[in-house]
Amino acid sequence: GAVVSQHPSWVICKSGTSVKIECRSLDFQATTMFWYRQFPKQSLMLMATSNEGSKATYEQGVEKDKFLINHASLTLSTLTVTSAHPEDSSFYICSASLGAPYEQYFGPGTRLTVT
Amino acid sequence: SQKIEQNSEALNIQEGKTATLTCNYTNYSPAYLQWYRQDPGRGPVFLLLIRENEKEKRKERLKVTFDTTLKQSLFHITASQPADSATYLCALDLLYNQGGKLIFGQGTELSVKP
Numbered sequence: 001g002a003v004v005s006q007h008p009s010w011v012i013c014k015s016g017t018s019v020k021i022e023c024r025s026l027d028f029q030a031t032t033m034f035w036y037r038q039f040p041k042q043s044l045m046l047m048a049t050s051n052e053g054s055k056a057t058y059e060q061g062v063e064k065d066k067f068l069i070n071h072a073s074l075t076l077s078t079l080t081v082t083s084a085h086p087e088d089s090s091f092y093i094c095s096a097s098l099g100a101p102y103e104q105y106f107g108p109g110t111r112l113t114v115t
Numbered sequence: 116s117q118k119i120e121q122n123s124e125a126l127n128i129q130e131g132k133t134a135t136l137t138c139n140y141t142n143y144s145p146a147y148l149q150w151y152r153q154d155p156g157r158g159p160v161f162l163l164l165i166r167e168n169e170k171e172k173r174k175e176r177l178k179v180t181f182d183t184t185l186k187q188s189l190f191h192i193t194a195s196q197p198a199d200s201a202t203y204l205c206a207l208d209l210l211y212n213q214g215g216k217l218i219f220g221q222g223t224e225l226s227v228k229p
Binding site (some may be wrong): 093 | 149151156157158159160161205206216217218219220221222
């Protein structure tokens with residue numbers, strides 16, 4: 001089946017620094033990638049939709065200047081959390097899709113802790 | 116307002132029984148509905164997809180129904196096993212309006228006791 005990896009799996013950073021999370025589709029080319037965040041015992045909240053070679057589409061309430069998304073190739077998307085604050089601490093998960101109406105393949109997630 | 120709701124309480128059942136999870140939605144018109152399994156600290160794993168014109172879909176011990184009139188999907192796991200213990204998420208695929216992005220329910224935590 002389709003495999004999506006994320007790196008790093010966890011990261012601890014100081015308040016005010018930036019953190020980059022990578023999402024790769026290992027055995028297929030993903031036309032679309034999605035970024036979610038998930039708080040404990042809560043559902044996945046979509047942050048943005050990323051299409052290769054074009055600007056990401058952000059969900060309402062998500063600051064595009066704080067959460068920078070780059071989808072440089074059909075197998076790699078990156079999420080950079082800029083000037084991170086403790087309230088940005090969360091579980092960030094990416095997914096990749098072959099395109100609607102297909103299912104999404106999720107990465108294992110990245111646990112971000114901002115101190 | 117738009118809502119998607121799953122069983123609010125965790126579901127505890129005995130091994131061998133059938134687990135039934137509910138997903139209800141309001142003010143959405145999904146083209147597809149998908150079910151995922153999520154284990155603690157992991158990303159979701161796709162289980163089943165059902166189209167708006169399909170009533171039922173099966174895969175091994177799993178069965179999903181989709182009633183667009185009731186705006187409800189039921190997810191069944193027959194002959195449940197302790198290894199089925201996880202959180203199960205339903206997701207609406209809006210396709211026509213939103214380019215295939217998924218809207219997730221809050222999930223139902225299933226615990227299967229031996």
